[in-house]
Each structure stands twice: as structure tokens, then as C-alpha cells.
Amino acid sequence: EPEVTQTPSHQVTQMGQEVILRCVPISNHLYFYWYRQILGQKVEFLVSFYNNEISEKSEIFDDQFSVERPDGSNFTLKIRSTKLEDSAMYFCASSGPDGGEKLFFGSGTQLSVL
Amino acid sequence: GDSVTQMEGPVTLSEEAFLTINCTYTATGYPSLFWYVQYPGEGLQLLLKATKADDKGSNKGFEATYRKETTSFHLEKGSVQVSDSAVYFCALSPNQAGTALIFGKGTTLSVSS
Numbered sequence: 001e002p003e004v005t006q007t008p009s010h011q012v013t014q015m016g017q018e019v020i021l022r023c024v025p026i027s028n029h030l031y032f033y034w035y036r037q038i039l040g041q042k043v044e045f046l047v048s049f050y051n052n053e054i055s056e057k058s059e060i061f062d063d064q065f066s067v068e069r070p071d072g073s074n075f076t077l078k079i080r081s082t083k084l085e086d087s088a089m090y091f092c093a094s095s096g097p098d099g100g101e102k103l104f105f106g107s108g109t110q111l112s113v114l
Numbered sequence: 115g116d117s118v119t120q121m122e123g124p125v126t127l128s129e130e131a132f133l134t135i136n137c138t139y140t141a142t143g144y145p146s147l148f149w150y151v152q153y154p155g156e157g158l159q160l161l162l163k164a165t166k167a168d169d170k171g172s173n174k175g176f177e178a179t180y181r182k183e184t185t186s187f188h189l190e191k192g193s194v195q196v197s198d199s200a201v202y203f204c205a206l207s208p209n210q211a212g213t214a215l216i217f218g219k220g221t222t223l224s225v226s227s
Contacts, residue, residue, distance in 0.1 A: 003157075006157075035217075041219060042118075042220075043158075043203060043205075044217075045217075102163075103160070104157075105157035106157045
């Protein structure tokens with residue numbers, strides 16, 4: 001079965017550094033998402049991306065965050081200047097032409113900001 | 115805004131026990147409801163869904179019924195197995211293409227033999 005791939009599985013960074021989290025969505029999917037889960041808290045929506053632009057974003061997704069689809073396969077989340085509170089599990093997801101009805105998730109990137 | 119509330123975990127059961135994980139929601143309009151499962155080291159996977167009131171979603175022995183009158187979507191299984199040990203997430207979709215899913219906190223289930 002096709003799957004969403006995320007790299008790396010773990011990322012450790014110093015506060016203030018830039019990080020890029022990478023995702024390869026399922027190849028024929030059209031909608032792409034980033035979610036995050038801080039330990040012990042809800043899975044929170046960050047951003048959705050369709051037709052090469054952001055279609056929806058949450059209050060969490062401030063100017064420190066950006067997303068990009070640099071080529072036909074990758075979908076990246078960049079955090080410009082990491083803060084301690086950015087430590088979380090970040091999940092990438094994609095869905096097909098039906099949109100949000102069924103999301104396929106990657107296994108996540110655990111980001112630790114020290 | 116729309117939200118999902120799940121029972122706090124962890125839930126610890128013996129094999130073959132009956133499972134209920136409670137989920138209630140708040141939403142405007144007519145959302146679709148989902149249960150996702152996350153096995154250790156893996157991503158979230160869709161377990162089952164229901165798109166309208168009184169629909170019952172089912173998969174792998176798990177069931178959940180969309181109850182509009184109680185705004186609930188409780189997950190049940192009659193006889194759990196060790197392999198069911200995972201984190202279970204209730205979620206809703208406001209039913210617009212590309213609109214974000216709204217998740218609950220997740221409930222950890224641990225089943226022992």
C-alpha cells in the first residue's frame with residue numbers, strides 16, 4: 001500500500017536554529033498537511049496546502065513557519081528560528097482528490113529543541 | 115469552534131475484554147467523524163469513519179455509531195487482542211475538501227495476555 005514518508009524520524013536542534021522537516025506524500029495526492037502533537041496534548045493542525053499554495057492555516061502557523069513543495073514529490077515544513085515550545089512530533093499527511101475525507105499520515109518526525 | 119473530547123487514558127485491559135473509548139464532539143453543521151489508530155513507531159491510520167447521523171463505522175472488529183442526539187462517537191470492540199495495543203484518536207472533519215481534521219488528545223490502550 002502506498003505510504004507517506006517522513007524524514008528524519010528524530011531531529012535535535014538548538015534553540016534559534018532553523019530546521020526543515022521533509023515529507024514525501026503519496027504520489028497522486030493533491031492535498032498536503034502538517035500536524036503536530038506536543039507530548040500529552042492533542043494532535044493540532046498546522047497547515048494545509050493545495051495547488052501550490054496554503055489553503056488553510058492555524059494560529060500556530062505564524063511567520064516562523066513556512067511550507068514548500070520544491071518539486072513534484074517533496075513537501076517540507078521549515079521552522080525559521082526554533083523555540084523550546086516547538087518540541088513536538090510533527091506529522092505530514094496527504095489526501096486524494098476527495099480532500100479531507102481520508103488522510104494518510106506519515107510516521108512523524110520527533111523534533112527536540114534544546 | 116469545532117472540537118473533540120476523548121476519555122483520558124491509559125486504558126489497560128486483559129485480552130478478550132470489552133473495550134469502550136468515549137468520544138464527544140462539538141461542531142456546527144454536519145461533520146464526518148473518524149477514529150484513527152497509531153501503532154508503535156507508525157503513523158496514524160484511519161480505523162473507521164461515519165459520515166452522517168446513525169451511521170455505524172466498523173473495521174477489524176471495532177465499531178462506532180454517529181449519535182447526533184448525544185454528539186458522541188464512542189469506539190467499541192467486543193474482545194480486544196494484544197495486537198490492539200495502540201493510541202486511538204477520535205477526529206472530525208467539517209466536510210469541506212482540504213479542510214483540516216480536528217483531533218482529540220488520543221487514548222492509549224494497552225492489552226495484556
